[in-house]
Amino acid sequence: MSFASPVFLWYFLPLTLLAYWALPSRARNTLLSVVSLVFYAFGGLSFVFALLAVIAVNFAAGLAIDGDRMAAAPGRRKALLVATVGFDLGILAIWKYAGFATEQVHRIADVLGAGSTPVLSIALPIGISFFTFHHLSYVVDVYRHSRRAQRSPVQFIAYIAMFPQLVAGPIVRYHEIAEQLGETRRDRFGDFAAGMPRFCLGLAKKVLIADSVAPIADAVFADGVALNTPTAWLGVLAYTFQIYFDFSGYSDMAIGLARMFGFRFPENFARPYSAVSVTDFWRRWHMSLSRWFRDYLYIPLGGNRGSTVATYRNLYIVFFATGFWHGANWTFLAWGLYHGTMLAIERATGLAKVPEDRFVVPRRALTFLLAVVGWVFFRAASMEDAGRVLKAMFVPSFGGLPPEVSTVLTDYRTLVFALAALVVFIPRDFVMGKLLDDGVSKIAVSLRVAYTGIAAPYAAVVVAAGTFSPFLYFKF
Template identity: 45%
Template sequence: MIFSSLFFLFAFLPAVILAYYGQYLLAKNRLRNLILLLFSYLFYLFGAPDFILFLAGSTLLDYAVGRFMDRFPGHKRLWLILSIVVNLGLLAWFKYANFMVDQTADALGRLGLDLSGWETVILPIGISFFTFQKLSYTIDVYRGRCRSVANVIDFAMYVALFPQLVAGPIVRFVDIRQQIENRVETWDRFYAGALRFSWGLSKKVILADTCGRFADLAFGYPAASLDTISAWVGALAYTLQIYLDFSAYSDMAIGLGMLFGFRFLENFNRPYSSFSLTDFWRRWHISLSRWFRDYLYIPLGGNRKGAARTYLNLTLVFLLCGFWHGANWTFVAWGAYHGLFLVAERITGLRRLPENRLRGLRRFLTLTIVVCGWVIFRSDNLSHAAGYFSAMFSLDVAGPAPWLLDLFDLKNTVLLLCAATALFLPSGNLGADGQLQKRKLLPAAAGIVVFTILLPWCVVIMASGNLNPFIYYRF
């Protein structure tokens, strides 16, 4: 099940809201976490029915690990190792088994091993996200940042909570433990959540999918046949698509959480307004960046063991960040690409420049680096990426391809220009609690526009069936 579907919007979501708030009439608030758990499992059943027992079983394992670490503190390290090995082992198997077989098939064949009977391993939806959530819990219990949760329903609800189950943001247990037990639902928060969800849905259905039509054609076209203008339009369109698509999902997840009294941390902070690549990674997919920082980069030594060790740690973290995104050499190359530029910023001292110095030029250069990185990320393989770069920088100005001109009708042009405002937004700042500072509810007029114009427009588009899946569903 996806958020941008009529079934979710007009059947599933009203049902869970009615059940959630209806239980107050009979049981006050004692059943609210159980209701969210049951509906979250139902949500997962629609998308991955074969893996619902896998989700439940892995949840019970980490619940037990947390309890054992509190009860038997002398063996905490062993319990943590068990959690890490099982979680990462399952993630590696489901996500990378097919990739490793493809890469080693020829070599194994020469050794006499027949892989012709290999059955493709199917990837459970959302495994990259809920695996990292469960690991953050067991690691934080081990570190003493929080005690294990006693109520298995509360923990299972935390892992499976449907707003962020499939594509994040990665919500840490320590950030919402108090909310799991003592959250307060209010009409103002419910209205703000509905507005945030509807705005995210509009970003996805109206803007991101429009950009996706340009990007899909450009990257689906033979790279050798692309002219420079078409290649750049495709690269910029994908740059806009992946931001609008993923930030839209985060908006929708945050909005849905607010409907039930939760306050998730922000996952994006105008990343294309960054003035360095270091700044970009403070603003892009914030929950993932912080996860790698706190659970990998800092334990490796961070920047505390000299420059050479810092550069090695950065490179390793971003290689793993790239590999986390998928089993393809393009993702590894994309991670290495970002790690290389982050190391270069440290060596040259660019990351220490005052924010107001050469800000316009630095924003332009950072955006250019990011756009080129997305070309690697979007390409089917490394040779495709190389061909696409060749088209981008060959200065072939023969004229835009016919397919590109056909797409530039009035509606698509206007929507593409609206989407392009994401490239020029002023930078914002996150407060100490991870929320955007000075964030206010949209004024009443904007709410009227969202609910009376954008939301019905989204419904019409969804009814037509002309939708792209969320990009991060594949991860």
């Protein structure tokens, strides 16, 4: 169930809020656990049972790791952690990567003339990458004695499956939120008033901007479109804006929803296209993923405490994992390694150490350009497609827009594209979400009212109009 859908906006969320306001505070986590499982069922009822099974395993593992008997047997404790992590990663590997792996085996066997091998095709449970990382965060935090194991299955389900973050993050590390799970005395009216503007900001970003520029990117990246240099740049820039407004919009909605139910979620974006280096970009883009990898992969690998070679190795491992986490395709791997390489170059040349206030304009421009090029890999359906688009971008060829693109480049979308581009140029410290959440100035208050009273209702109208289906042609 998408947040930007009628079933969520006018059925699920109002009913959940009414129940939350009607029930006593102590029932909050129970309510959230139940409605979150119902929310998940909309993505596939059978997956709910799979999710509950994985939750049960991790809940039991957490209790065992934190138990008195294990305290006296560190070897067994570590073995149980390894087994649980292996279980979680195994589930992720089977569901998300088995199809990709068997396809590679199939191709290699084909090249070697070894005959045909089967290719698995498994339906992917929604949000599996997110809840797997939540489970891993939990068992590792418990193992590290960072937090005690959760005794309440209700609170544990609320942590793992809480619907605001279940399908699109942000990734909430267990130690970040453990205290909040037990704290249920809330100002429900104040939380709604505080969370709603943030939700509205996200809805507007997703529906009005991301979805409006998406057709431009889709047309440019579609098969068979004759690309020239301006067209390729137009499409890649459209995608650059689409993915930011889409993903950060979802994060804003998640943060706002969590706030409506009395939770504070971590920030996930901080104007990434205003970064002055790729290193800086990764401190601003999908920050909750970046923090997760820092805590549970980069630092355990040794971080940058070891030799120079070990530091670069660790960096590449993190970005290899980052790429593959996003999807089982060589394009995601290429995107991850591209960013890893950029970070390595910045580290090797000392560019990462240049103070942030030096040469801001050219550095912002260069970093934005590097991010844009990276998105080609992320968006392309295959490495061949990525090569085709990159070639069009960097080997000059000119001409008009192909009809596939000019058809979708309406005045409205052109205007939205231009508005989206502004995000690159406004000052770096102007972070809208932070302003909406914490600001008390007249500007902040006006923006809260504007998003809630104008932008979100218009986005809701667009969502509602999206249910209109004039396309199935009956007259023929």
